[in-house]
Amino acid sequence: MITQEFKIKGRICSRCLKVLNNEFSATGAKVVDIQLGKVVINYSPKKINRSIIEQIIVGNEFEIIVSEEEILGEQTKRWIINYIYNSDLSTNLSSFLSSNIPKTYSVISDNFSNVFKQTIERYALLLKIERTKELIEMGKLNFTQIAYLLGYSNLSGLSRQFKNETGCTMKMYKEKMGVRTPLDKIR
Structure with missing residues:
Protein backbone atom coordinates (compact mmCIF):
# COMPACT_ATOMS: atom_id res chain seq x y z
CA MET A 1 0.00 0.00 0.00
CA SER A 67 5.05 24.41 -6.26
CA GLU A 68 5.57 25.90 -2.82
CA GLU A 69 4.38 29.27 -4.15
CA GLU A 70 1.04 27.87 -5.31
CA ILE A 71 0.60 25.94 -2.06
CA LEU A 72 1.19 29.13 -0.03
CA GLY A 73 -1.16 31.03 -2.37
CA GLU A 74 -3.96 28.49 -1.89
CA GLN A 75 -3.37 28.43 1.85
CA THR A 76 -3.61 32.24 1.90
CA LYS A 77 -6.82 32.12 -0.12
CA ARG A 78 -8.38 29.71 2.37
CA TRP A 79 -7.41 31.94 5.31
CA ILE A 80 -8.87 35.02 3.56
CA ILE A 81 -12.15 33.14 3.01
CA ASN A 82 -12.09 32.08 6.66
CA TYR A 83 -11.50 35.70 7.68
CA ILE A 84 -14.40 37.08 5.61
CA TYR A 85 -16.89 34.33 6.40
CA ASN A 86 -16.00 33.18 9.92
CA SER A 87 -14.29 35.93 11.88
CA ASP A 88 -15.62 39.06 13.50
CA LEU A 89 -13.23 41.14 11.36
CA SER A 90 -12.01 42.96 14.48
CA THR A 91 -8.35 42.45 13.55
CA ASN A 92 -7.08 43.69 10.24
CA LEU A 93 -6.57 41.16 7.47
CA SER A 94 -2.78 41.44 7.39
CA SER A 95 -2.52 40.67 11.13
CA PHE A 96 -4.99 37.81 10.76
CA LEU A 97 -2.98 36.24 7.93
CA SER A 98 0.36 36.71 9.68
CA SER A 99 -0.98 35.07 12.83
CA ASN A 100 -2.26 32.03 10.89
CA ILE A 101 0.47 31.54 8.29
CA PRO A 102 4.07 31.19 9.49
CA LYS A 103 5.40 33.87 7.14
CA THR A 104 5.66 37.66 7.24
CA TYR A 105 2.78 39.55 5.68
CA SER A 106 5.16 40.94 3.06
CA VAL A 107 6.08 37.41 1.91
CA ILE A 108 2.43 36.31 1.99
CA SER A 109 1.28 39.36 0.05
CA ASP A 110 4.03 39.25 -2.59
CA ASN A 111 3.47 35.53 -3.13
CA PHE A 112 -0.30 35.97 -3.47
CA SER A 113 0.15 38.73 -6.06
CA ASN A 114 2.63 36.63 -8.04
CA VAL A 115 0.46 33.48 -8.01
CA PHE A 116 -2.96 35.07 -8.60
CA LYS A 117 -2.04 38.30 -10.39
CA GLN A 118 -4.08 40.36 -7.93
CA THR A 119 -3.58 41.74 -4.46
CA ILE A 120 -4.87 40.22 -1.27
CA GLU A 121 -6.93 43.37 -0.72
CA ARG A 122 -8.60 43.04 -4.13
CA TYR A 123 -9.42 39.38 -3.53
CA ALA A 124 -10.81 40.18 -0.05
CA LEU A 125 -12.98 42.92 -1.56
CA LEU A 126 -14.42 40.52 -4.16
CA LEU A 127 -15.17 38.03 -1.38
CA LYS A 128 -16.92 40.74 0.64
CA ILE A 129 -19.07 41.59 -2.40
CA GLU A 130 -20.09 37.92 -2.78
CA ARG A 131 -20.75 37.68 0.96
CA THR A 132 -22.89 40.82 0.70
CA LYS A 133 -24.93 39.24 -2.10
CA GLU A 134 -25.41 36.12 0.01
CA LEU A 135 -26.52 38.13 3.06
CA ILE A 136 -28.93 40.20 0.96
CA GLU A 137 -30.47 37.01 -0.44
CA MET A 138 -30.85 35.55 3.04
CA GLY A 139 -32.93 38.60 3.98
CA LYS A 140 -32.18 38.46 7.72
CA LEU A 141 -30.11 41.64 7.96
CA ASN A 142 -30.64 45.16 6.69
CA PHE A 143 -27.95 46.86 4.61
CA THR A 144 -26.42 48.71 7.58
CA GLN A 145 -26.15 45.48 9.58
CA ILE A 146 -24.48 43.78 6.61
CA ALA A 147 -21.97 46.63 6.36
CA TYR A 148 -21.06 46.36 10.05
CA LEU A 149 -20.85 42.56 9.85
CA LEU A 150 -18.35 42.88 7.01
CA GLY A 151 -16.16 45.33 8.91
CA TYR A 152 -17.31 48.63 7.43
CA SER A 153 -17.74 51.57 9.79
CA ASN A 154 -20.77 52.75 7.80
CA LEU A 155 -23.03 51.70 4.96
CA SER A 156 -21.73 54.19 2.40
CA GLY A 157 -18.34 52.47 2.03
CA LEU A 158 -19.91 49.09 1.30
CA SER A 159 -22.57 50.62 -0.96
CA ARG A 160 -19.97 52.43 -3.06
CA GLN A 161 -17.79 49.33 -3.46
CA PHE A 162 -20.80 47.12 -4.20
CA LYS A 163 -21.96 49.43 -6.98
CA ASN A 164 -18.43 49.77 -8.42
CA GLU A 165 -18.02 45.98 -8.57
CA THR A 166 -21.50 44.86 -9.62
CA GLY A 167 -22.78 47.85 -11.56
CA CYS A 168 -25.94 48.00 -9.44
CA THR A 169 -26.91 49.25 -6.03
CA MET A 170 -27.57 46.88 -3.15
CA LYS A 171 -31.26 47.76 -3.37
CA MET A 172 -31.34 46.91 -7.09
CA TYR A 173 -29.61 43.61 -6.35
CA LYS A 174 -32.18 42.81 -3.67
CA GLU A 175 -35.04 43.50 -6.07
CA LYS A 176 -33.59 41.40 -8.92
CA MET A 177 -31.38 38.93 -7.01
CA GLY A 178 -28.56 39.02 -9.53
CA VAL A 179 -25.94 36.41 -10.26
CA ARG A 180 -23.50 35.24 -7.59
CA THR A 181 -20.00 34.02 -8.32
CA PRO A 182 -18.85 30.74 -6.75
CA LEU A 183 -15.94 31.38 -4.39
CA ASP A 184 -13.56 29.20 -6.37
CA LYS A 185 -14.26 31.30 -9.49
CA ILE A 186 -13.46 34.69 -7.92
CA ARG A 187 -10.51 36.22 -9.72
Whole structure:
Protein backbone atom coordinates (compact mmCIF):
# COMPACT_ATOMS: atom_id res chain seq x y z
CA MET A 1 0.00 0.00 0.00
CA ILE A 2 1.13 3.53 -0.82
CA THR A 3 0.08 6.62 1.13
CA GLN A 4 0.32 9.83 -0.85
CA GLU A 5 -0.71 13.44 -0.26
CA PHE A 6 -2.01 15.66 -3.04
CA LYS A 7 -2.30 19.43 -2.68
CA ILE A 8 -5.37 20.54 -4.59
CA LYS A 9 -6.31 23.95 -5.91
CA GLY A 10 -9.90 25.08 -5.92
CA ARG A 11 -11.34 22.93 -3.13
CA ILE A 12 -13.19 25.27 -0.82
CA CYS A 13 -16.45 23.65 0.17
CA SER A 14 -17.70 20.57 1.97
CA ARG A 15 -19.51 19.37 -1.17
CA CYS A 16 -16.18 19.31 -3.01
CA LEU A 17 -14.74 17.16 -0.23
CA LYS A 18 -17.67 14.76 -0.44
CA VAL A 19 -17.43 14.37 -4.23
CA LEU A 20 -13.72 13.58 -4.12
CA ASN A 21 -14.12 11.26 -1.12
CA ASN A 22 -16.86 9.28 -2.92
CA GLU A 23 -14.92 9.00 -6.17
CA PHE A 24 -11.71 7.87 -4.48
CA SER A 25 -13.60 5.32 -2.37
CA ALA A 26 -15.29 3.92 -5.50
CA THR A 27 -11.86 3.09 -6.96
CA GLY A 28 -10.79 1.19 -3.87
CA ALA A 29 -8.51 3.91 -2.59
CA LYS A 30 -8.82 4.68 1.10
CA VAL A 31 -9.04 8.35 1.94
CA VAL A 32 -6.87 8.84 5.03
CA ASP A 33 -7.38 12.60 5.34
CA ILE A 34 -9.37 15.02 3.26
CA GLN A 35 -9.69 18.70 3.98
CA LEU A 36 -9.63 22.00 2.18
CA GLY A 37 -6.58 22.10 -0.04
CA LYS A 38 -5.37 18.54 0.36
CA VAL A 39 -6.24 14.87 0.23
CA VAL A 40 -4.19 11.98 1.58
CA ILE A 41 -4.91 8.64 -0.08
CA ASN A 42 -3.84 5.11 0.73
CA TYR A 43 -4.01 2.80 -2.27
CA SER A 44 -2.65 -0.40 -3.72
CA PRO A 45 -0.61 0.20 -6.88
CA LYS A 46 -1.88 -3.19 -8.12
CA LYS A 47 -5.49 -1.92 -8.14
CA ILE A 48 -5.12 1.80 -8.83
CA ASN A 49 -2.29 3.96 -10.08
CA ARG A 50 -1.36 7.60 -9.66
CA SER A 51 -2.72 8.56 -13.09
CA ILE A 52 -6.23 7.35 -12.11
CA ILE A 53 -6.04 9.44 -8.94
CA GLU A 54 -4.93 12.45 -10.97
CA GLN A 55 -7.77 11.85 -13.48
CA ILE A 56 -10.31 11.90 -10.63
CA ILE A 57 -8.90 15.18 -9.33
CA VAL A 58 -8.68 16.87 -12.73
CA GLY A 59 -11.97 15.34 -13.92
CA ASN A 60 -13.76 17.13 -11.08
CA GLU A 61 -12.34 20.50 -12.17
CA PHE A 62 -9.60 20.64 -9.55
CA GLU A 63 -5.94 21.14 -10.12
CA ILE A 64 -3.01 19.45 -8.43
CA ILE A 65 -0.51 21.98 -7.18
CA VAL A 66 3.11 21.18 -6.61
CA SER A 67 5.05 24.41 -6.26
CA GLU A 68 5.57 25.90 -2.82
CA GLU A 69 4.38 29.27 -4.15
CA GLU A 70 1.04 27.87 -5.31
CA ILE A 71 0.60 25.94 -2.06
CA LEU A 72 1.19 29.13 -0.03
CA GLY A 73 -1.16 31.03 -2.37
CA GLU A 74 -3.96 28.49 -1.89
CA GLN A 75 -3.37 28.43 1.85
CA THR A 76 -3.61 32.24 1.90
CA LYS A 77 -6.82 32.12 -0.12
CA ARG A 78 -8.38 29.71 2.37
CA TRP A 79 -7.41 31.94 5.31
CA ILE A 80 -8.87 35.02 3.56
CA ILE A 81 -12.15 33.14 3.01
CA ASN A 82 -12.09 32.08 6.66
CA TYR A 83 -11.50 35.70 7.68
CA ILE A 84 -14.40 37.08 5.61
CA TYR A 85 -16.89 34.33 6.40
CA ASN A 86 -16.00 33.18 9.92
CA SER A 87 -14.29 35.93 11.88
CA ASP A 88 -15.62 39.06 13.50
CA LEU A 89 -13.23 41.14 11.36
CA SER A 90 -12.01 42.96 14.48
CA THR A 91 -8.35 42.45 13.55
CA ASN A 92 -7.08 43.69 10.24
CA LEU A 93 -6.57 41.16 7.47
CA SER A 94 -2.78 41.44 7.39
CA SER A 95 -2.52 40.67 11.13
CA PHE A 96 -4.99 37.81 10.76
CA LEU A 97 -2.98 36.24 7.93
CA SER A 98 0.36 36.71 9.68
CA SER A 99 -0.98 35.07 12.83
CA ASN A 100 -2.26 32.03 10.89
CA ILE A 101 0.47 31.54 8.29
CA PRO A 102 4.07 31.19 9.49
CA LYS A 103 5.40 33.87 7.14
CA THR A 104 5.66 37.66 7.24
CA TYR A 105 2.78 39.55 5.68
CA SER A 106 5.16 40.94 3.06
CA VAL A 107 6.08 37.41 1.91
CA ILE A 108 2.43 36.31 1.99
CA SER A 109 1.28 39.36 0.05
CA ASP A 110 4.03 39.25 -2.59
CA ASN A 111 3.47 35.53 -3.13
CA PHE A 112 -0.30 35.97 -3.47
CA SER A 113 0.15 38.73 -6.06
CA ASN A 114 2.63 36.63 -8.04
CA VAL A 115 0.46 33.48 -8.01
CA PHE A 116 -2.96 35.07 -8.60
CA LYS A 117 -2.04 38.30 -10.39
CA GLN A 118 -4.08 40.36 -7.93
CA THR A 119 -3.58 41.74 -4.46
CA ILE A 120 -4.87 40.22 -1.27
CA GLU A 121 -6.93 43.37 -0.72
CA ARG A 122 -8.60 43.04 -4.13
CA TYR A 123 -9.42 39.38 -3.53
CA ALA A 124 -10.81 40.18 -0.05
CA LEU A 125 -12.98 42.92 -1.56
CA LEU A 126 -14.42 40.52 -4.16
CA LEU A 127 -15.17 38.03 -1.38
CA LYS A 128 -16.92 40.74 0.64
CA ILE A 129 -19.07 41.59 -2.40
CA GLU A 130 -20.09 37.92 -2.78
CA ARG A 131 -20.75 37.68 0.96
CA THR A 132 -22.89 40.82 0.70
CA LYS A 133 -24.93 39.24 -2.10
CA GLU A 134 -25.41 36.12 0.01
CA LEU A 135 -26.52 38.13 3.06
CA ILE A 136 -28.93 40.20 0.96
CA GLU A 137 -30.47 37.01 -0.44
CA MET A 138 -30.85 35.55 3.04
CA GLY A 139 -32.93 38.60 3.98
CA LYS A 140 -32.18 38.46 7.72
CA LEU A 141 -30.11 41.64 7.96
CA ASN A 142 -30.64 45.16 6.69
CA PHE A 143 -27.95 46.86 4.61
CA THR A 144 -26.42 48.71 7.58
CA GLN A 145 -26.15 45.48 9.58
CA ILE A 146 -24.48 43.78 6.61
CA ALA A 147 -21.97 46.63 6.36
CA TYR A 148 -21.06 46.36 10.05
CA LEU A 149 -20.85 42.56 9.85
CA LEU A 150 -18.35 42.88 7.01
CA GLY A 151 -16.16 45.33 8.91
CA TYR A 152 -17.31 48.63 7.43
CA SER A 153 -17.74 51.57 9.79
CA ASN A 154 -20.77 52.75 7.80
CA LEU A 155 -23.03 51.70 4.96
CA SER A 156 -21.73 54.19 2.40
CA GLY A 157 -18.34 52.47 2.03
CA LEU A 158 -19.91 49.09 1.30
CA SER A 159 -22.57 50.62 -0.96
CA ARG A 160 -19.97 52.43 -3.06
CA GLN A 161 -17.79 49.33 -3.46
CA PHE A 162 -20.80 47.12 -4.20
CA LYS A 163 -21.96 49.43 -6.98
CA ASN A 164 -18.43 49.77 -8.42
CA GLU A 165 -18.02 45.98 -8.57
CA THR A 166 -21.50 44.86 -9.62
CA GLY A 167 -22.78 47.85 -11.56
CA CYS A 168 -25.94 48.00 -9.44
CA THR A 169 -26.91 49.25 -6.03
CA MET A 170 -27.57 46.88 -3.15
CA LYS A 171 -31.26 47.76 -3.37
CA MET A 172 -31.34 46.91 -7.09
CA TYR A 173 -29.61 43.61 -6.35
CA LYS A 174 -32.18 42.81 -3.67
CA GLU A 175 -35.04 43.50 -6.07
CA LYS A 176 -33.59 41.40 -8.92
CA MET A 177 -31.38 38.93 -7.01
CA GLY A 178 -28.56 39.02 -9.53
CA VAL A 179 -25.94 36.41 -10.26
CA ARG A 180 -23.50 35.24 -7.59
CA THR A 181 -20.00 34.02 -8.32
CA PRO A 182 -18.85 30.74 -6.75
CA LEU A 183 -15.94 31.38 -4.39
CA ASP A 184 -13.56 29.20 -6.37
CA LYS A 185 -14.26 31.30 -9.49
CA ILE A 186 -13.46 34.69 -7.92
CA ARG A 187 -10.51 36.22 -9.72
